[in-house]
Amino acid sequence: MRSAQQVLQEVFGYNQFRQGQAEIVKNVLAGRDSLVLMPTGGGKSLCYQVPALLLDGLTVVVSPLISLMKDQVDSLKRNGVEAAYLNSTLTREQSQQLFSQLNRGQIKLLYISPERLMYGDFMDNFDRWQVCLLAVDEAHCISQWGHDFRPEYAALGQIKQRFAALPVIALTATADQATREDILARLMLHDPFLFKASFDRPNIRYTVQEKYHPWQQLRDYVKTRSDECGIIYCGSRRRVEELAAKLTGEGIHAAAYHARLALEERQRVQEAFQRDELNVVVATVAFGMGIDKPNVRYVIHYDIPRNIEAYYQETGRGGRDGLPSEAVMLYDPADAARLRRMIDETADEQQRRVESHKFNAMVAFGEAQTCRRQVLLNYFGDYQAQPCGNCDVCLDPPQRYDGLEDAQKALSCVYRLNQSYGIGYVIEVLRGSLNQRIVEQGHDKLSTHGIGKNHSHEHWLSVLRQLIHQGLLSQNITRASVLQLTPASRSVLRGEIALDLALPRINVASTKRHKPVAFYDKRLFALLRRLRKQLADEEAVPPFVVFNDAALIEMAQALPSNEREFLNISGVGHKKLERYGQAFLDAIIRYQNNPLSA
Structure with missing residues (x-):
């Protein structure tokens, strides 16, 4: 594990593993199958990325979305890791070049979709490439009980039949007990190591408002956060376009995103959002997995989601950097009744039962009179005895x-x-x-x-x-x-x-603000954000691939003046020090010498 600690520090720039990560890495390195449940932003990726750099051979990562693959690979490359993805965005020449690199053993992590992995004779290459680990991300997609079941994931169980000795690590942030058992059975994991972290995201405040005048409620909320990034989820494409247009008319930099938009437009919106060139995305659930943007400060559900898993995953896109974020849902029992009627019309009886159960749990969350975090966590079997103190029910308790x-x-x-x-x-x-x-x-x-x-x-x-x-x-x-x-x-x-x-009551939004982040120089933080954006644009990557907001805040607090001190910033590894260190150190020193120049 000393080698794993070195990789964590030197490559990824973290001084210590988060809770559970070291134990997971140890079991993966020992060749044991694993099922890992960690909340969004909890550090799942490191659980297979660190072992991948210590094992001899190639780690194959099954990932459901092209955008997610690209962000992961971009981040790994910035840390000096030989990583690549294989998907439909590559030209024939690029694919051939990648296969040549794989044949020469020059790639350590390969990200691939389940369809491409199972297509034709692709797995015939496993022995030649010395595949030593298979990571299945978003593993809940394999389960019939999961909220996002995808038939193409079901074939992944064949891999263990063919390569019984190949260790598999399955990872997800959203799985209840039935889903977890289904994942284990379908992937045919042998004597797996099970790790279930708390699903709690304490930096997210959960708030439910009665939906009285929804447009005014939405507009007023977003205007109070005009300099922050947020996502607004709606139940229909029509509403997405309507709200995006209204927000734009109010001078808010917003854009619509749904499945019926042209691929080029969806890519444009997502890229602008990732690069901090767009503050608000109004979207359907099509704006889903793969949103790896750390500085989303709020997520609003204009309409009630269909299940707790989707709600948890969508709200989890806020505050991935660990800084305060808010999840707001506008709740109208009439919306719930309409959605319930739609579910009742589902032809497949088993699917109808599953969807109905999950939706009832979502309604229970919206109507809860007890701590909302307890409701949310208890759904996943993560029972919490004490109220959280950071939801609308705790901050404005009912009788x-x-x-x-x-x-x-x-x-x-x-x-x-x-x-x-x-x-x-x-x-x-x-x-x-x-x-x-x-x-x-x-x-x-x-x-x-x-x-x-x-x-x-x-x-x-x-x-x-x-x-x-x-x-x-x-x-x-x-x-x-x-x-x-x-x-x-x-x-x-x-x-x-x-x-x-x-006792029953009318839910109202709390006016109490989040506990402030420890003091830091906000002018210096703004200067560092501009520098980050400039460097990211030059390299055509999202700003968070350079550094996330939490790292910039730490810089504005610690004021590092040399490379040794800069390496102590969380998220700064040797490659990032080499690539960006001097530019940020120069900016910090210039600012200290002349703060008015910022």
Whole structure:
């Protein structure tokens, strides 16, 4: 692991691994299959990039998007790593040149799409190229339970059949328990090392606003952040174009992005955004994986997403540099009802069940009366006992009441129903419904039938959702979202603990600001950003490939004056020192000598 530490410092410019990375790297170097779950921006790439530079041979990285491959390869090359991608953007001559480099063993990491990897006799080259590691990025795409299932990923399981000894590392930021089990089965991982980091992104503030006057709400919010970069997600192409035009009319540098736009226009918008030449992108979910821009300061969902996984992944595009970011969702129950009707019209029964379960969880997040971060993390099985203090519910708490008796009634009803029914049915029994199904099943004879008739349907819906959020109930997606008791529910049923629940309320946005970043010279930071942009333009790469905002802030705090001090900046390795160090050091020294020149 000393060699891994050296690679981390000398190539990537980091003094220490983040939590879990060293253990993952150690297992990969030992040739063990691995499944890695880390949040967006959590450092998944280093888990295979560091081993790739220590192993003899080629590491093949399966990646779903061309733009993601390019950004990864550009960053690796700036760090002095021989990396390449093979996709449809290469000319015939470029592809031939790349194959020659591969045949000569001159490439350490090759990024490739699953379609290209599985096409024809491509894998016949594995032995000649000495392929020593396969990394499957965005591994949730392989699962039928995943929110972004892609049939072309399904064929990847054949690789283990053909190359049983080839270690495979699968990585994803969004996978619930059913998805994780599916990934392991479909990729046929042998005795895998499992690492599940916390899904928490503490620098992101989660806020839900009631959707009253959406255009005015959006406009006012964006105008308060006119000098920052943001993404606005919408549910339709028409709305994307409408909002982009309105924002542009308000003097905001915004552009639309959706799948029906010409490829050239989509590439233009994404490139302008990556290069800090465009502040706001209004988009459908087509603006998806591969958005590796570290300084997105806010993500707005103008419409409710279809599932928690998509929401988590999309909000995770904010604050990848670790600095404060905000995730705002405008929530209207009518939007949720329309989307639910669309899901109910899905022809495939299993797909409909999966989508319905996931959408119900998304609605529960939007209507939550408990800490939103707890709701989000608990969905992924990352149970958090304490509220986060950095969401709208924590910052502007709803009224609480002693909910122990209500919880006991609800949990008892789930138990009496043999943990075999969903939320709606449980509520009907609690409220004493005598509909045909309940009578036929004999559930009108249960001791819990009608014990909650003094409360409304909405009240019990809120109670059950809060019990799910607090880890006292779970919904089994593989059994049509039936409610099931968790071990933690026993102490509630026995009355051994107190339990506060929230009364329904109207959600409002908090006016409290983020805790400020530690002091740094903002004029110097602005000067360094201009220098970064100039160097990036000269090399035709996004500015963050040179350095991200967090590194520039550290420079503006530490004021390095020589190469040794500059190497101590997080993200500065030997190659970046060699390539950019003198320019940034000169700029810092000039500024210190004459601050008014900035």
